[in-house]
Amino acid sequence: DAEKEKFLLDELYRAEVIDKVTVDESEIKEIFNHWFDRAHFRHIVVKDRERADSLLGAINSSADFGDLAERFSLDQASRFRGGDPGREFSYNELPVDMAKLVFSLQKDQIGGPVKTDMGWHILKLMETRKLEARDYESVRPAIEANLRRRKQQERRTAHLEQIEEESKIVFEPQTLALWRERFQQIADTSSMPKDRLPAVPVANLSQQDKDRVIYTFGSDYKVGLVEFCEALEA
Secondary structure (H helix, E strand, C coil), X not given: CCCHHHHHHHHHHHHHCHHHCCCCXXXXXXXXXXXXXXEEEEEEEECCHXXXXXXXXXXXXXXXXXXXXXXXXXXXXXXXXXXXXXXXXXXXXXXXXXXXXXXXXXXXXXXXXXXXXXXXXXXXXXXXXXXXXXXXXXXXXXXXXXXXXXXXXXXXXXXXXXXXXXXXXXXXXXXXXXXXXXXXXXXHHCCCCHHHCCCCCHHHCCHHHHCCEEEEECCCXXXXXXXXXXXXXX
């Protein structure tokens, strides 16, 4: 019993994350093409696409990249250096879409917007360099392991976001207001402390009130006012 919850969570992680991540040879070779490349870039990170498009338009109209980074970027580590993270990055350190964009740019070229977990990025490539290359087979295991870990993390994030979306509780404001009104009526006529009052006994509700939905859980699970009150009283 003590290990049951952990076991079930491990099984869920295996079924929803590990077992659903695959790595094919073409993906490994694509990363190998940049495995020995390093890129140094500046970026501006903002919360939404609309702001990113607006800043990109300003940059294309000759606004200063560094000034915009200092004023608007969410990345506190780079904003006061004109958007410069202060180091270079390898292809496998970056989110896939961001890596593809960075390593497709020419020096001083602007790219984006591209989305990552941080937000929407506008990029400016400063320089690239190439390390001494090794043969494909010698680095293939490291590339595959790195790619698998990254895809598992991305899958885990996506799965958690899906659970959160499907688990949202949306209250019906009119029913919630009714519940508060009925509760206040009891509070006004009772000598009991508020923290000991019954959470609107079902007897205080009309049949029309009992048929009301107080919130929807997920996409279609509806909870009635009666069920809600009974759960609170329990």
